[in-house]
Amino acid sequence: MFSKTKVSEGSETDQPAKPAAPASSSSATPAPSSSSSSSAPGVPKAKPAPSILSSDLQITGNLETSGDIQIEGRVDGDIRAHLLTVGEGATVKGEITADDVIVNGRIVGRVRGLKVRLTASARVEGDVIHKTIAIESGAHFEGSVQRQDDPLNGPAKNEAPKTK
Numbered sequence: 001m002f003s004k005t006k007v008s009e010g011s012e013t014d015q016p017a018k019p020a021a022p023a024s025s026s027s028a029t030p031a032p033s034s035s036s037s038s039s040a041p042g043v044p045k046a047k048p049a050p051s052i053l054s055s056d057l058q059i060t061g062n063l064e065t066s067g068d069i070q071i072e073g074r075v076d077g078d079i080r081a082h083l084l085t086v087g088e089g090a091t092v093k094g095e096i097t098a099d100d101v102i103v104n105g106r107i108v109g110r111v112r113g114l115k116v117r118l119t120a121s122a123r124v125e126g127d128v129i130h131k132t133i134a135i136e137s138g139a140h141f142e143g144s145v146q147r148q149d150d151p152l153n154g155p156a157k158n159e160a161p162k163t164k
Contacts, residue, residue, distance in 0.1 A: 055089055062094070071105075084113075088121050097152055103139075112151045 050068035053059065057073035064080045071079075072087040077094045084098040090105035101113035103122040116130040120138035127143045129151040135141060 050083070050085070053090075055087070078109075086122075099152070114151065 048067050050070045051065065052070045053073050053075070055072040058076075059074070060076045062077040062079070063069065063075065066082055068083040068085075069079065069081045070085040070087065071090045071092060074091045075094065079092065079094060079096050079098070081098045083100040083102075084096060085102045086092055086105045086107060088104045091108070092106070093108045095110045095112070096107065097112045099114045101111055101116045102119070103111070103117065103124060104119045105121070106123040107126060109126045111124065111126060111128045112130075113128075114131045116128055116133045118124060118128075118133075118135045118139040118141060120136045122136075122139040122141070124139070124141045125143060127146065128141075129146045129148055131147065131149065131151055133145060133147075
């Protein structure tokens with residue numbers, strides 16, 4: 001087991017040295033310090049790749065992740081994510097809730113985000129509730145814009161944004 005760990009961690013560094021020198025003296029010292037300082041802390045810190053929904057994919061149902069999603073196809077349902085990117089040819093029909101939302105395609109429904117960006121190719125039909133927003137020239141937007149300090153935990157879907 002120890003040799004497997006040693007080979008997988010130091011395969012680039014140790015392979016040239018293996019035939020010429022004894023592996024136990026040169027590899028045994030760096031391997032434990034590498035595995036305890038590099039591998040263990042590095043694993044939780046490594047950010048996973050975004051989930052990509054390709055242009056030929058259609059999903060009916062809700063999506064929820066603590067990671068990132070890039071949509072290139074069509075989603076009929078609500079989406080909750082850390083970072084959501086809606087591609088230029090993508091369509092989302094449902095409520096979006098994410099820390100960061102970048103819209104290049106079409107959304108029909110409410111958007112809730114700390115940072116919301118509608119690019120020039122964006123087509124949004126619905127309300128945007130945000131902490132910060134950027135709307136590029138050329139974006140098509142039909143709906144209302146409301147700023148909230150905590151847009152992710154605002155009123156429920158069926159409630160009006162303000163009731164007085």
